[in-house]
Amino acid sequence: MGVAGRGGARPHVLAAAAGPGMEAAGGGGAPGPGRARPGQPQPQPQAQPQPQAQPKGRELFRSQRKESEVRARSSVPAPRAPPGPALYSYTEEPELSHNRRCFEEDFHTQVPDRRWLELDRAQQKAYVMHLLDGLEVVNRDKRLRVARAILYLAQGVFGDCDNEGDVLHWSRHNSFLLYQLGTFSAFLELLNMEIENSQACSSALRKPAISLADSTELRVLLSVMYLMVENIRVEQETDPPEWKSCRETFRMELSFPVHTEEPFALLLFTMVTKFCSGHAPHFPMKKVLLLLWKVLLFTLGGFEALQAMKVRRREELGLPPLPEDSIQVVRGMRAASPPTCAIELVEQQQQQQPQPKRSHRSRRPLMKQDSLDIYNERDPFKSDEGGVDEEENDDVDGGMEGELELVERDALIPALPAQRLPIERVSFPKGLPWAPKVRQKDIEHFLEASRNKFIGFTLGQDTETLIGLPRPIHESVKTLKQVRWWLHGEEEVQETPCEVLYRAMLYNLPQYMIALLKILLAAAPTSKAKTDSINILADVLPEEMPITVLQSMKLGIDVNRHKEIIVKSISALLLLLLKHFKLNHIYQFEYVSQHLVFANCIPLILKFFNQNIMSYIAAKNSISVLDYPHCTVCDLPELTAESLEAGDNNQFCWRNLFSCINLLRILNKLTKWKHSRTMMLVVFKSAPILKRALKVKQAMMQLYVLKLLKIQTKYLGRQWRKSNMKTMSAIYQKVRHRMNDDWAYGNDIDARPWDFQAEECTLRANIEAFNSRRYDKAQDSEFAPVDNCLQSVLGQRLELPEDFHYSYELWLEREVFSQPIRWEELLHCQ
Numbered sequence: 001m002g003v004a005g006r007g008g009a010r011p012h013v014l015a016a017a018a019g020p021g022m023e024a025a026g027g028g029g030a031p032g033p034g035r036a037r038p039g040q041p042q043p044q045p046q047a048q049p050q051p052q053a054q055p056k057g058r059e060l061f062r063s064q065r066k067e068s069e070v071r072a073r074s075s076v077p078a079p080r081a082p083p084g085p086a087l088y089s090y091t092e093e094p095e096l097s098h099n100r101r102c103f104e105e106d107f108h109t110q111v112p113d114r115r116w117l118e119l120d121r122a123q124q125k126a127y128v129m130h131l132l133d134g135l136e137v138v139n140r141d142k143r144l145r146v147a148r149a150i151l152y153l154a155q156g157v158f159g160d161c162d163n164e165g166d167v168l169h170w171s172r173h174n175s176f177l178l179y180q181l182g183t184f185s186a187f188l189e190l191l192n193m194e195i196e197n198s199q200a201c202s203s204a205l206r207k208p209a210i211s212l213a214d215s216t217e218l219r220v221l222l223s224v225m226y227l228m229v230e231n232i233r234v235e236q237e238t239d240p241p242e243w244k245s246c247r248e249t250f251r252m253e254l255s256f257p258v259h260t261e262e263p264f265a266l267l268l269f270t271m272v273t274k275f276c277s278g279h280a281p282h283f284p285m286k287k288v289l290l291l292l293w294k295v296l297l298f299t300l301g302g303f304e305a306l307q308a309m310k311v312r313r314r315e316e317l318g319l320p321p322l323p324e325d326s327i328q329v330v331r332g333m334r335a336a337s338p339p340t341c342a343i344e345l346v347e348q349q350q351q352q353q354p355q356p357k358r359s360h361r362s363r364r365p366l367m368k369q370d371s372l373d374i375y376n377e378r379d380p381f382k383s384d385e386g387g388v389d390e391e392e393n394d395d396v397d398g399g400m401e402g403e404l405e406l407v408e409r410d411a412l413i414p415a416l417p418a419q420r421l422p423i424e425r426v427s428f429p430k431g432l433p434w435a436p437k438v439r440q441k442d443i444e445h446f447l448e449a450s451r452n453k454f455i456g457f458t459l460g461q462d463t464e465t466l467i468g469l470p471r472p473i474h475e476s477v478k479t480l481k482q483v484r485w486w487l488h489g490e491e492e493v494q495e496t497p498c499e500v501l502y503r504a505m506l507y508n509l510p511q512y513m514i515a516l517l518k519i520l521l522a523a524a525p526t527s528k529a530k531t532d533s534i535n536i537l538a539d540v541l542p543e544e545m546p547i548t549v550l551q552s553m554k555l556g557i558d559v560n561r562h563k564e565i566i567v568k569s570i571s572a573l574l575l576l577l578l579k580h581f582k583l584n585h586i587y588q589f590e591y592v593s594q595h596l597v598f599a600n601c602i603p604l605i606l607k608f609f610n611q612n613i614m615s616y617i618a619a620k621n622s623i624s625v626l627d628y629p630h631c632t633v634c635d636l637p638e639l640t641a642e643s644l645e646a647g648d649n650n651q652f653c654w655r656n657l658f659s660c661i662n663l664l665r666i667l668n669k670l671t672k673w674k675h676s677r678t679m680m681l682v683v684f685k686s687a688p689i690l691k692r693a694l695k696v697k698q699a700m701m702q703l704y705v706l707k708l709l710k711i712q713t714k715y716l717g718r719q720w721r722k723s724n725m726k727t728m729s730a731i732y733q734k735v736r737h738r739m740n741d742d743w744a745y746g747n748d749i750d751a752r753p754w755d756f757q758a759e760e761c762t763l764r765a766n767i768e769a770f771n772s773r774r775y776d777k778a779q780d781s782e783f784a785p786v787d788n789c790l791q792s793v794l795g796q797r798l799e800l801p802e803d804f805h806y807s808y809e810l811w812l813e814r815e816v817f818s819q820p821i822r823w824e825e826l827l828h829c830q
Contacts, residue, residue: 083171083230084155084628086565086655087223087290089540090558091212096632100159102145103152106131116157117170121177128153128181135186140217147190147220154178154227158632167629175231176243179250184228188264191221195271195280204282210538214282219539222287226294229254233298255299255497263497265299266504268292269512276515276534284539285519286562289569296573299497300580303327310583323435333433335697336730434736437485442740446480480739493774498584506775513595517604520570523563524608525616536566553644560621567608568655571662578669587770590763593670602680605667609660610689617656617696624648657698664693664704671711676756681708682715691727706731713743 088096110127111119119127134146156171178184194200194217204214212219232243232250239247254264268288275283301309307325314321443463451458455468463481466474493499505512521527522536540562546552574596582589623644625636637643671677681687686708693705710731713721721728721744728744787793804811 083227083234086568087226087287088628089286089562090554090623090626091540091542092219093626093631096155096158096628099148099152099155103149103157104159106134106146106149115160116153117160124177125181128177128183132181132183132186135190143190144217144220147187147217147224150178150183151220151224151227154224154231155632156629158629161633163633164629167633171227171629172231175228176246178224179228179232179246184225184250184253187221187224191218191225192267194218194221195267195274200282201280204280205278209541210282210535211541211543212539213543215284215539218282219284219287222284222291226287226291229291229294229298233294251299254295256500262504263299263501265292265295265501268295269505269508272519273508273511273515276518278534281535282538285536286539286566286569289519289566289573293569293573293576296576300501300576302576303579306579306583313583323437329433330700330703333699333703333734335699335702336694336734432737433734436483436737436739438480438483438739439485442738443477443480443484446740447477483739493585496584498580502581502584502588503775506771509592510595510598513592513601514599516570516574517596517599517601519566520608521604523566523570524604525560525563526607526611537562550639550641550644553641554623554639557621557623557644560619564619564621564653564655564659568659568662571659571666575662575666575669578666582669585770587767589669591767591771594760594764594767596666597670597677597680602667602670602677603684605663606681606684606686606689608663609693613660613693614695617652617660619653619656620648620650621653622648657696657701660693660696661698661701661704664701664708668704668707671708674759676760678711679715679756681712687712687716687720691724694727694730702730703734706735710735710743714745 107116107127110130111123116124128150131146131150135143137143137146153174154171156167156169156174158167161167161170200214200217204210207214229250232247235244235247257263268291271280271283271288272285272292274280275285275288300306304327307327311322440463444461447463447466448458450469450473454470454473459465463477466477518534519536522533527533537559540558542555546555578589578592581592623639625631625634625639671681690705690708694702696702706727709727713728713731731743
């Protein structure tokens with residue numbers, strides 16, 4: 001079969017190799033492995049003249065390689081995954097049947113000889129109201145059984161369904177029904193009761209080992225609330241108007257508290273801090289963090305909603321429109337690929353095998369082993385275990401070249417033509433992906449340097465006066481102003497859900513950030529168990545520890561999966577908070593950022609990446625047959641140690657890739673334009689760690705790694721830049737350009753180490769002044785500080801009565817002039 005014939009068979013190979021694999025992305029938006037990029041043409045067999053056969057082979061190879069790249073992107077919408085898999089651990093599987101039992105026992109006493117699916121809406125409402133009445137009983141066990149019955153409804157009454165689609169449909173239908181009848185408010189009251197349950201806290205503190213049994217009530221309550229939030233949050237085209245109004249009402253209820261003084265997200269943050277303080281070690285942290293993430297996603301909005309808000313805000317302020325949509329730009333980017341002559345090198349290697357090596361010695365230096373790993377039998381996921389010293393020889397193209405699966409290698413390699421392909425057919429990217437930007441500060445620095453050079457004095461922040469400067473400087477300033485990035489900071493902030501959340505979080509925000517980072521540290525794969533670290537496995541460990549090898553392997557997978565989901569939740573909610581606070585007011589963003597930096601977030605993220613990142617992203621810590629809702633409607637096969645060890649068919653774990661991208665984006669936000677924090681990256685020797693992360697051939701992840709490398713390049717020295725020219729080239733190709741930013745040479749006027757500490761202190765003072773102006777409560781007059789400054793006291797505007805100007809002369813005579821001044825009394829005042 002010719003090359004064109006193999007091009008036509010290619011989509012079937014992809015379809016066979018693609019698996020479901022979408023649970024890991026959660027709400028993160030990672031497309032499945034079988035999805036093609038929108039707008040990307042699929043290779044089709046076409047009849048072509050014989051001279052055109054060689055270029056067709058090259059295009060086919062590139063198309064095949066492009067299709068098989070990792071395309072998961074944390075902000076790209078994906079086919080919606082079921083809301084349940086990440087919520088339940090595998091050790092909770094027996095509780096699914098327990099929930100069903102509790103529901104059926106009560107349901108058949110109230111509605112005999114009927115099924116839930118057969119009831120009309122009025123009958124379903126009547127039964128739900130009956131269950132809600134059961135939540136009011138004093139008996140704790142009876143209340144738990146009713147809560148389990150409600151959870152079974154939220155899970156989709158899987159006992160009456162035949163397939164997963166029916167389960168998801170009824171889960172969504174029941175969630176709207178439960179909300180309309182006030183179930184969420186009732187469960188919120190129960191959750192507050194459980195949080196304040198001192199008996200459960202003291203019982204957990206006395207136990208040497210905490211298990212699932214210690215958090216049963218909390219897990220049931222949080223599961224119902226999570227399923228309701230997730231099902232109502234996601235919009236579908238077929239939603240009736242009633243559901244759309246319910247969604248908006250629910251969003252407002254979660255964003256702007258009505259009955260309480262705090263939003264619902266703050267209650268979850270309080271649970272996190274209480275858990276980390278050691279007062280409530282039985283709290284199921286995975287469920288709390290997942291619910292917190294989804295609540296923030298629902299109330300504040302995701303990345304696409306954020307982009308729409310950004311465009312709308314700029315229109316309101318009269319600022320120029322955004323030059324591009326970041327999400328769309330990243331969608332069109334490709335991961336760093338091997339050199340353009342890779343096929344030529346393969347052909348030369350094949351042609352040189354029967355020939356003496358000396359005949360082509362001049363071409364041998366072009367051969368790079370890392371670029372040709374797909375053609376040998378090396379494990380595509382195996383990254384070099386060399387130390388930091390070897391990192392200088394790594395290239396962007398090194399590492400994971402296993403884009404083609406083993407099945408595809410056998411089909412592709414024999415089809416490569418043996419003749420040399422013409423170089424003129426190689427297509428290079430047209431233009432750079434990002435529009436350049438420049439800050440107002442950069443224009444001021446440029447004019448300051450130009451005036452010092454040509455005139456001998458400066459005009460401060462004046463960017464309009466160009467008298468005395470040569471014509472090329474005029475043209476340069478004109479070009480800079482064309483790409484100037486306008487920022488607008490205003491003191492008056494609108495009463496948005498983000499503003500309400502910030503005001504509620506403000507006074508305990510440092511504790512919230514420290515608690516989240518503590519849990520992230522405990523869940524990181526590079527962390528070692530310590531006696532003083534918090535126990536995040538309370539809601540995954542069973543009461544009875546496993547006794548067989550199979551049970552131990554299953555629990556090990558469950559524990560690793562549990563940690564990965566926690567990392568995913570924390571990374572997503574931190575990034576969401578940073579982006580929304582930055583749009584709401586820059587000082588809110590800086591306040592959160594500073595406390596993350598003070599809590600050692602930068603070294604923590606670097607420690608997370610200081611591992612075999614390829615192994616982490618290719619980890620298979622999931623048992624797909626046990627995932628909800630598959631396990632509820634399908635017959636489970638017999639699990640063996642071999643099947644558990646083999647894992648699923650997914651080549652990558654989208655959940656872990658999502659987490660890595662989020663952590664890199666957080667690190668970028670913390671260090672951008674902050675020279676003191678950039679120096680922390682240099683001090684902690686992050687360059688080799690980040691270079692290893694470039695081995696993951698995924699465009700978005702490589703983009704944020706390259707951004708982090710770019711900001712510290714000027715501090716790494718000339719030798720590092722000389723040894724890493726491919727990395728420098730990738731930075732130039734993929735990262736946005738900043739005019740006058742000579743990042744590659746190290747002579748930036750901002751690179752002054754002695755100003756770093758002052759810069760951070762000034763920022764902190766500005767943040768404290770902002771918070772004091774806007775959010776400090778009115779203090780009691782008895783303890784209010786006294787203003788002793790004469791000028792500020794005399795400068796205050798006092799509200800005087802309307803008739804004061806008629807009698808102020810009498811007032812002066814009586815209160816001032818007629819009163820003798822006894823100066824000696826000032827010396828005896830207590």
